[in-house]
Amino acid sequence: MSTALAPASSPFAFARPYLAFARTSFLNLLAYRARYFVGILTYFFNATVWYYIWRALFHEKGDGATLGGFTFPQMLTYVATGWALRSFYFNEVDRELASQVREGRLAMTLIKPVDIQAMTLSQALGESAFRLVLFTVPIGALLALVYPVLPPASPAAFGLFLLSGLLSALLVGAINFCVGLVAIRTTSILGVLRAKYLVLELLSGLLVPVAFFPEPARKILVWLPFLHMNDTPGRIWLGLATGADAARALALQAGWTVALLLLGRVLWNATARRIEVQGG
């Protein structure tokens, strides 16, 4: 009597543990749902602050003015979709991974026949699924009710926006896996993570669209993965990137996601050997 065999009938049998990880992660967050109701307000306030900042800036210029190629309604919509997106793609797998290593809890994961990166990513997606239901949808609805947010430029733009948003979650998951592994090697995990938040909020285009960056910075930025977190889906919603432009942006976004997943694997292989699980 030995190990029971997995029902190998489905070619997707390999994915089942990871779906289960996503589901468990979802349930785990649900246990703390009360904590998240406050979060809805936090996102709403953030979007509101930026609404008034941009309103003041556009007011200076007079009615119908454009800034960086954005009209005021477009800018407001960019802000609203940006914060709604952030409420979806945000995850804390980097902190979780680092604390697992620090506290020696990673041992309990290493004794399972699972791929650590795939597991981390599944948990990130589980977290995003949870946030979609508890954050993104209510926040999006609230913002659309209170402010004159523009609808998506076209049904196609909306479809591409959803696709791009999903890629954002994967991209952030891939980035955070790398950040978590790097943070382990430093003495200040929280310091690294805090720096990451600041850098990402700026470089993703969440705070200010990429179009507003000075020319040299913009030239560099378009060759980095970060603007695909916010700027790409935001411009697709508004119809500022359509057709070949949109396809190119999505391809870059997907390409970066794959590249960062590969980087994560390399980092993991380099780190796994060094992880000396605490406690003896």
Add this chain to the structure above:
Amino acid sequence: MSEPAVRVRDLVKTFEVTRKSPGLAGALKGLFRSERTTLTAVDHVSFDLDRGEMVGYIGPNGAGKSTTIKMLTGILTPTSGDVTALGLVPWRDRRAYTKSIGVVFGQRTQLWWDIAVVESFRLLREIYGVSEADYARRMKVFDDLLDVGRLLPQPVRKLSLGERMRCDLAASLLHEPTLLFLDEPTIGLDVVAKANVRSFLKEANKLLSTTVILTTHDLDDIEELCERVVLIDRGQILWDGSLRGLRDRHLPEARIRFDLNPIPAGDPAELSVGPWRAARLSQGRYQIVVDKREVGTADVLREVVRDLPVLDLAVGEPDIEEVVARIYRENAALRRPGAEALPEGGAPGAVAHRGVRRG
């Protein structure tokens, strides 16, 4: 005869640690230059585990038990040496290997803390690809033996330590592993919970012929569960064999304890029984310690009963704790500079001191 389930050869694990000098000056010095020392946690350890065997792996704190287990489970990569377990190299073939092992770290849990226990089991079912039918059948067995059924809807954080341990044990066996590692599975449990866990382990070992390696500080676990013990101190194996053999070799004593009625006149602190001396334990109660290498226990008994007005009598052996404490002391004495040779019965492995203790 099939090859052993686990084959360990010359396993070594060293850790680099930074020595911190004390005080402010030391801290400043540490900014520029850190002294690094190498600690040897596991020092050329070799043994085999046969299939279906249940082996106790014991040693004091920092002896290298957990470090060995972590290498055998694929968590740590050794500095040198070989391990072949179920035909695989644990740290290199981690994902293939971990499919057929179960692990319980008594001080940690593999269950998700904030959600119902059953959700962790469902996750494990998917991880190991256990079929619905097998899952139902095994959960039934776990419920019968460990009474986990009523715990399933509760979040882990609400369980008592004993309840949590029962769930963790069940979780580690859900995929019916061929090899089971238990690191302190009874730590912090009360007497009843310990008894439950032990009888379950016995049952599981019998039912599934799982190979079990058990580390513990509670030597009653070993006494009840394991035919064979491997004793490690400072990274080196001091004994590998039966518990009886360990006892006979290192503390071959029997203790004859008896109550006298009437109490001897003057309530003396010592009584003579033939050539032996009985020490007074309390009023009317005495004990003779018999060195089994010199005389048979029965011979002494006969004389006690013949010469004294014995009311009641019991024969005991030193418990294993005492035996092990004796071995540690001998081992420590051996390591002192200028120490005499180990008293008779010293383990052959305990000659050179290369290892440094690790906490």
